[in-house]
Amino acid sequence: MPAIDFRILVWKEGIALAQHDDYRIVPHVPGTDDYLRIRQVSGLSAFSREAAEKGLPNSIFGVCLMHGDVVVGMGRIIGDGGCFFQVTDIAIMPEHQWRGLGKTIMSALTDYIEKELPKTAYISLIADVPANRLYKQFGFAETAPRSVGMARRVT
DSSP states (O other), rough: OOOOOOOOOOOOEEEEEEEOOOOOEEEEEHHHHHHHHHHHHHHHHOOHHHHHHHGGGOOOOOEEOOOOEEEEEEEEEOOOOSSSSEEEEEEEEEGGGGHHHHHHEEEEEEEHHHHHHOOOOHHHHHHOOOTHHHHHHTTOOOOOOOOOOOOOOOO
16 A cells, blocks of 8 residues: 655644645654544553553654544643653554554654653554554654563553
8 A cells, every 4th residue: 555645734823734635644642532432442551540640641742643533543741841752642544554544653752752842752652562663654763672661451
């Protein structure tokens, strides 16, 4: 399938808004309902409503992938605001996947990273395979064997 050629339409507060056919990227953190729905249908791990309501407003930046008036994908940047940031929640509803839309979400997040974050910022992410190939296109590199990602859940 050919890659979708998104055209830059307008700049709003330094962020590129892009559109193609019925899809568009808007610079906005998803609402709680959309966030929980997209995580669930795209196969990401579940969070409680309470956790989402607490965490989403603390996002550094987020984008929603819109299909008409429906949020069908998302991506966020979280972090401390100065030194450390993490790209997270890159997700697209299954019926909209494999159309180059993940690349569009990452392009919008990368645009923000390059224009708004301190030049000394450390930006990380946890990549599920095969999505690691997408993130490499945006300058992310595996850190192993020098370092490995680790995670823990509250039980």
